[in-house]
Amino acid sequence: MPHPEPLLLELFAIFVWAKVFGEIFEQLGLPSVLGEILAGVILGPYATSFVNPSPTTLALAGLGAIFLLFTVGLETSPKELIRAGRISLSVALAGVVAPLALGFGYLRLRGDPTHEAVFVAAAMVATSIGITARVMGDLHVLHTRVARIILGAAVADDILGMIVLAVAAGLAAGGAVQWVQLIVLFIEAAAFTLFMVFFGSKVIHKMRPGVERLSTENAPLVLSLAICLGLSVAAERIGMAAIIGAFFAGLAFAEYSAEWRLAPRVNAINEFLAPFFFFTMGSRLDLRIFSPDVLAVCVVITLLALVAKIVACGVPVLHEGWTSALQVGIGMTPRGEVALIVALVGLQMKMISPAGYAIVIFMTGATTLIAPPVLRYLFKREAAPLD
C-alpha cells in the first residue's frame, strides 16, 4: 500500500524494543518484565519520545492486562487453593492486611489524599508468584513444605488483592469515600470471588459435554476467550476492574487448562499482547517526577512493602523455625503485574497522581530486584548442610 500504516510500525517498534530490553535484563539475571518497562520509560514520550503509544496501542495494552490476569487465573487451581490449608491462608491474610495498613497509614500521615493512599497501599498487597516460583524452581526446592506454603499463600494473595482493588476502585465511584456504597461493593466483590472460587469450575464442568459437541474448531479455547471477555465486561458493570473478571474467568477454566491445552495457547496471545502493556506502563512514567521528596517516599514505601510482608507472612510460620519464617517472608515480598495494573487503573481513573504512579513502579521494581538474591541465599544456606 502506498501509505504505510503507522500503527504497524509502532507495534513493531514497541514489540521489538520491549523484547530486546527484556532479553538484556534476562541475560543480566534480572526479571525481563522490568526490562520491558524500562524500554517504555526510555523510548516513551517523557524521555526520548521515540515511540508515543497511540490510542490503539493503549487499547492493545489494556487487552494485554486482561490476558495477563486471565493467564494468572488459569495457572491458579481453586481446588489446590482450598486444600492449601490454614497456614497458607493466614500467611496470605496477614500479608494483605499488613502492607495495606502500613502503606495507607504512612501516606495518610504524610497528608496524601485518601484515594491516593488507598491505591498505593492496594498496589502493595499482591505478591508476584512468578518471580519467587522461578527462583525456587532454579534451586529445585519447589517440592518443599516452605515452597508450598509460599505458592498457596501467593495465590490466595492474588484473590485478596483482587478484592482490595475492587474496593479501591469502588472508592472512585463517588469521588469522596461513601461507606455504604463501599460496603455494598465489598460484599459484591466477596460474593463474586466466593462464587468463582467454589462454583466457577463447576459451571464449566456442566458446560463440558455441550462444548465437546460443538462443531466450531478449538471450541474450548473459543469458549474460554468469550467468557474471559464476558466476565471482564461483567466485572466493570458491577463497578470492579475488568481484569478482575478476566482473573476469575481464568480461575474457572484452571482445572480444564491441561485437558483442553488452554495454558500454552492463551499464553501465546499473552506473548503477543503483554509487551504492549509493559511498554506503555513504562511510557507513562516521567523520570523527572523523582524529586528528592518523591524519592524519599519511594524508599519508605519500598521498605514498608518489604517489612510488612517479611514480618506479617513470617509470623504464622515462626513455629517452624526462623529460617522457614524468613524464607516465607522474603518469598512473599516481590510485587508484580497486579501491582502495576492497580497503579494503571488508579492513574486512568485519576485516583493516583503521577507521583503515586511512579512510587508504585519504583516499589514493584525494587521488591522484584531485592527478593531473588536474598531468597537464593536463604535457600542455599539451608540446603547446603543437608545435602
Place this chain on the structure above:
Amino acid sequence: MPHPEPLLLELFAIFVWAKVFGEIFEQLGLPSVLGEILAGVILGPYATSFVNPSPTTLALAGLGAIFLLFTVGLETSPKELIRAGRISLSVALAGVVAPLALGFGYLRLRGDPTHEAVFVAAAMVATSIGITARVMGDLHVLHTRVARIILGAAVADDILGMIVLAVAAGLAAGGAVQWVQLIVLFIEAAAFTLFMVFFGSKVIHKMRPGVERLSTENAPLVLSLAICLGLSVAAERIGMAAIIGAFFAGLAFAEYSAEWRLAPRVNAINEFLAPFFFFTMGSRLDLRIFSPDVLAVCVVITLLALVAKIVACGVPVLHEGWTSALQVGIGMTPRGEVALIVALVGLQMKMISPAGYAIVIFMTGATTLIAPPVLRYLFKREAAPLD
C-alpha cells in the same frame, strides 16, 4: 471501574455473535467463515446497527488479517512446494491467469474503471485451500494423486495471488496506471517472493542456534511474531500490502513450525483476532447495494470465477482422465480469506467501489458454497466402485 469501557463490550459482542453464527453455519454443514461474515452484515451499521465497529476494533481486524495470512504461510511448506512439480505449477499458473483475464476483461467491457476491474479480478485469483482440504479430508482422499496436485497448486496459487495483489495495490500508487512503476513493483514483488520461498527458511535456519541460546521465554514464538510484524511493515514500505509480508514471514518459519510448536500457538492468536476481521468484513457490506444490475454482475463474475478455474486448472490434468481433470478444476474453485483481504485492501485504498466490494463477497461466498457438495459427489462416484 464506574464507567464501563465500551470497547470491551463491543469486542465481547462481536466475538460471541461471530462465533454463534459460525457455529450455526457449521451445524448446517456450511463454512463457519461465512457465518462470521453474515453476523457482521446483520449486526453491522448498514442493517440493524447493533454493533458499529470502532476504530480500535478495525485496527484489531487489521491485525486479524495479518495473523490469518501468517498462519496460511506457516502451513505452507516451501520445500514441498518446490517438490510439488510441474503439474501443480501449471495448474496454479493457469488458475491464476484465466480468472484474472476473464474477470478483468468482463469488467472493462462493462465500462468499469481499470483499478476496479483489476481488484475484483485479483480477488478471483487465490484458491482457498481450507475448504477443499477439509472436504477431501472428510472423504479420506487426501493421499491421492489428485489431492496432492490440488494442494500443491493451491499453495502456489496463494503465492501468485500475493504477487497479483502487490501489483494491483501498486496500481493505486499513482491513481492512473503507470506502467514503469508497475513493472518495477512486479519485479520487486517477484524478487521478494523468490527470496522468501528459496532463502526465507535458510535465514531462520542460520538464526536458530542464536534463538535457542536466548533467555527470553518462548523465544522462537517471540522471534516469529517480531518477524511477522517486521515483514508486514517492510512490505508496506516497498508498496505492497502488509499481509504479503505476514504471509512470507509464515513461509519462512513453516519448516520450524512443528519443532517450535508455532502453529497451534499462532493459531490461538488467530482464534482471538480472526472473528473481528470476518465480522468487520461483513459490517462493511450494505445489502441494499445488490440492485438487479449489481446482482447480475455478481452472478456473471461468480460464473466466470467457476468456469475459469474448472477449465484452466482442469486442462493440465486432462491426460489423466476427465474425472481427475474435473476434480482438480472443482477443487480449485473455492475462494477464501485472500479474496476477502484483496477486497478489503481495495476498499480501504478506495480502489474498488462498495459495489465491487459486494461483488467479491458474493463471489467468495458462492464459490465456497458450491464447491464442497460437487467435490463430494465427484470423489464419491470415483471411490465407490474401487472400494
